[in-house]
Amino acid sequence: MISRLILNLMMVQSIITRISVKDIKKTQEAFFGPAQDVIINPEGPLNLLHGYIGIRNGYMYNKRFYSFEIETDYKLSKKETPSTSTQEYSFIRTPVNDKIYKELDTESPTGKYLSTYHAQLIKMFPSVDGSLSIEAGRPNSLTNFLRADHVKKDAKYILAGLLLLSEGVDVKINVDHTEKKKKLVIKSKACEEKEFINVEMYTASIDSLQISKVTVSTKARLLKLSTST
Structure with a gap:
C-alpha cells in the first residue's frame, strides 16, 4: 500500500x-x-x-523565508566599536516569530487564500533554528509530542498519516476528547473497531512543568500555614 x-x-x-x-x-x-x-x-x-x-x-525554503506576504521578524543593532574602527552591526533573525502582513487584502478570494496559505506555512515550518524545519522551540510543539517516550514508536505512522491527509487521502485521524487527557486516534477505514494508533496527547516537558507548578503551589500553601500558626 x-x-x-x-x-x-x-x-x-x-x-x-x-x-x-x-x-x-x-x-x-x-x-x-x-x-x-x-x-x-x-x-x-x-x-x-x-x-x-x-x-x-x-523551493519551500524560499517560499517560507522570502515570501512578501510574510512579515519577517528580525533585529538590526549597532555593535559597540572603537571610534576609529568601521561600524559593525548585529543581525538577528527569528523565523518562529514571523507573521502575516496585516496590509494583505483579505476581502478578495485571492487575498483571503494567500493570507490563509502563508499563515499555515508559518505554522507548518516555525523553523526556530533558522533552517527550514518543523521545530518550534515550544514545550507543546508537535516535535516534542512526537519525541515523547509513549509516542516515539508511533511517530513515523503519525507523520505518514498527516502527509497522506495533506495530499487529499482520506485518513481516519481524530482527537478523542471523552477522557481527561485527549487522545490521538487513527482508525482503519475497512474495520471501524480497528485502531492503528491510540496515544495520549501530552509531552513529558508539559507534564513536568505542571508538576512543578503544583509543587510550588503546595509549598506556598504549607509555608502560609506554618507562618499563620
Whole structure:
C-alpha cells in the first residue's frame, strides 16, 4: 500500500538522512498491494521525485523565508566599536516569530487564500533554528509530542498519516476528547473497531512543568500555614 511505502521511506530517511535518486526511481517503479497492482502515480502529488527536486532546489525554503506576504521578524543593532574602527552591526533573525502582513487584502478570494496559505506555512515550518524545519522551540510543539517516550514508536505512522491527509487521502485521524487527557486516534477505514494508533496527547516537558507548578503551589500553601500558626 502507498501508506506502507511512505513509512518505509521515512524509516530509510531516519537512518541515512537522505534518499538517493536511484532509490526514489526504484520505489517509483515498484508495485505494491496484495495483488501487486498498485503503483505511485508519476503525475500525482505523491510523486517522490517532485519532493526530491523541491528540496534540492530550495523551493519551500524560499517560499517560507522570502515570501512578501510574510512579515519577517528580525533585529538590526549597532555593535559597540572603537571610534576609529568601521561600524559593525548585529543581525538577528527569528523565523518562529514571523507573521502575516496585516496590509494583505483579505476581502478578495485571492487575498483571503494567500493570507490563509502563508499563515499555515508559518505554522507548518516555525523553523526556530533558522533552517527550514518543523521545530518550534515550544514545550507543546508537535516535535516534542512526537519525541515523547509513549509516542516515539508511533511517530513515523503519525507523520505518514498527516502527509497522506495533506495530499487529499482520506485518513481516519481524530482527537478523542471523552477522557481527561485527549487522545490521538487513527482508525482503519475497512474495520471501524480497528485502531492503528491510540496515544495520549501530552509531552513529558508539559507534564513536568505542571508538576512543578503544583509543587510550588503546595509549598506556598504549607509555608502560609506554618507562618499563620
